Amino acid sequence: MQHKHNTELDATFLDWPVHMQRALDLADSVLTAAPNPRVGCVLVHDGQVISEGWHSAAGADHAEVMALTNAGRDSRGATAFVSLEPCAHHGKTGPCSDALIAAGIARVVIPMQDPNPEVAGKGIAKMEEAGIEVIMLPDFETAARRLNPGFFHRIEQGRPLVRMKLAMSLDGRTALANGASKWITDAASRADVQRLRAASSAVLTGIGTVLTDDPSLNVRRDELGLSEAQLLSNELNLQEPPLRIVLDSGRRMPATAKMLGLEGQVVVYSTASADDSELRDSKNVDLRVAGSGDRVELQTVLESLAADYQCNDVLIEAGPTLCGAFLQSKLVDELVVYIAPKLLGSDAKPLLELVGITQMSGAPEFQIVETQQLDSDVKLVLKPLANPRFNE
Numbered sequence: 158m159q160h161k162h163n164t165e166l167d168a169t170f171l172d173w174p175v176h177m178q179r180a181l182d183l184a185d186s187v188l189t190a191a192p193n194p195r196v197g198c199v200l201v202h203d204g205q206v207i208s209e210g211w212h213s214a215a216g217a218d219h220a221e222v223m224a225l226t227n228a229g230r231d232s233r234g235a236t237a238f239v240s241l242e243p244c245a246h247h248g249k250t251g252p253c254s255d256a257l258i259a260a261g262i263a264r265v266v267i268p269m270q271d272p273n274p275e276v277a278g279k280g281i282a283k284m285e286e287a288g289i290e291v292i293m294l295p296d297f298e299t300a301a302r303r304l305n306p307g308f309f310h311r312i313e314q315g316r317p318l319v320r321m322k323l324a325m326s327l328d329g330r331t332a333l334a335n336g337a338s339k340w341i342t343d344a345a346s347r348a349d350v351q352r353l354r355a356a357s358s359a360v361l362t363g364i365g366t367v368l369t370d371d372p373s374l375n376v377r378r379d380e381l382g383l384s385e386a387q388l389l390s391n392e393l394n395l396q397e398p399p400l401r402i403v404l405d406s407g408r409r410m411p412a413t414a415k416m417l418g419l420e421g422q423v424v425v426y427s428t429a430s431a432d433d434s435e436l437r438d439s440k441n442v443d444l445r446v447a448g449s450g451d452r453v454e455l456q457t458v459l460e461s462l463a464a465d466y467q468c469n470d471v472l473i474e475a476g477p478t479l480c481g482a483f484l485q486s487k488l489v490d491e492l493v494v495y496i497a498p499k500l501l502g503s504d505a506k507p508l509l510e511l512v513g514i515t516q517m518s519g520a521p522e523f524q525i526v527e528t529q530q531l532d533s534d535v536k537l538v539l540k541p542l543a544n545p546r547f548n549e
């Protein structure tokens with residue numbers, strides 16, 4: 158790979174950060190391209206942007222191919238700014254490095270290698286062998302990683318990024334004693350949750366929530382709060398709803414559950430000793446086993462979601478029991494908490510079943526990474542801080 162100081166490159170280098178940022182912004186216009194990463198591409202010739210591309214869904218053209226198609230013959234001799242190393246392998250579409258070579262691209266500028274072992278430097282090597290100058294802009298690596306945290310998580314750690322959504326009252330309650338929970342938060346928060354769902358590979362809940370609320374856990378495009386233009390760039394991935402996952406150790410899930418009648422796949426994880434299920438003949442249900450103990454093994458579920466379903470991001474929307482169990486197992490990477498300015502009182506149900514914290518030094522702690530007011534509610538995004546004394 159070429160490692161040149163910027164000033165040795167050419168007179169247009171001052172614009173490079175602008176083009177790279179635009180490639181990142183194009184990628185960011187898509188909610189998800191799972192299992193693929195979100196990628197954007199800008200083609201520049203003689204200092205002028207000649208075309209742009211982005212990857213809108215698995216199976217759709219990759220960002221580089223879309224930009225090359227838009228540019229046509231003008232791409233010969235151009236520079237391509239791509240938000241991730243162009244791929245070198247055949248997936249649902251052909252390798253982007255081959256397409257860039259065939260189009261006569263002179264230079265490719267990227268922020269980082271693709272960590273996917275099928276690519277990981279092979280795209281760069283292929284292009285360099287063909288005479289393309291490949292330049293790395295490492296200042297953009299952090300931003301490039303932030304675009305696809307779930308993808309990096311799956312590839313590098315063998316399990317999806319786990320995001321837990323919690324909606325609660327000011328006094329940390331999630332439902333009245335009689336189970337009523339509609340609605341604690343307002344419409345703006347619920348639209349935000351819809352966007353979180355649409356950006357996730359899977360939405361996961363517990364059998365307790367299924368039996369109490371009979372949720373759909375689907376994406377409703379009219380509730381996403383997206384503009385027509387945003388809906389258009391996400392059209393393809395909205396046609397592929399996220400998987401719905403239910404953790405149901407004893408196979409209590411009824412065949413009448415609302416989510417089974419909706420479009421999209423449902424996966425039910427149970428334990429090895431669970432009885433046969435009345436769902437065994439349902440065509441949109443996968444019945445899987447995760448563990449042989451009393452309850453479904455959470456780590457096994459996550460490994461299966463990565464290996465069997467290529468899930469990058471899982472959104473947990475469960476009740477206090479399962480949410481507590483995930484936190485207790487230290488398997489949560491991010492919390493998204495919606496706080497409604499109302500009180501449900503001490504008869505109402507708590508946010509989490511989390512027992513055994515007897516000392517302040519053993520309390521799980523979080524770092525707030527985002528705060529936002531959404532209409533009347535407040536949204537917090539938090540990352541768990543490692544506390545070796547929690548749950549030891």
Ligand SMILES: NC(=O)c1ccc[n+]([C@@H]2O[C@H](COP(=O)([O-])OP(=O)(O)OC[C@H]3O[C@@H](n4cnc5c(N)ncnc54)[C@H](OP(=O)(O)O)[C@@H]3O)[C@@H](O)[C@H]2O)c1
Nearest residue numbers: 324331338363365366404405406453475476477478479482
């Ligand atoms: N405010 C919110 O954000 C929100 C979101 C969703 C639900 N809710 C509320 O939560 C309430 C339901 O709460 P819930 O606690 O009964 O439901 P839950 O947490 O969704 O489901 C709990 C069930 O998950 C199953 N499970 C499977 N594997 C498990 C494991 N490893 N560890 C723990 N549990 C496991 C258990 O049943 P088995 O042992 O039979 O498998 C357990 O009883 C409802 O009132 C609902 O409205 C609130």
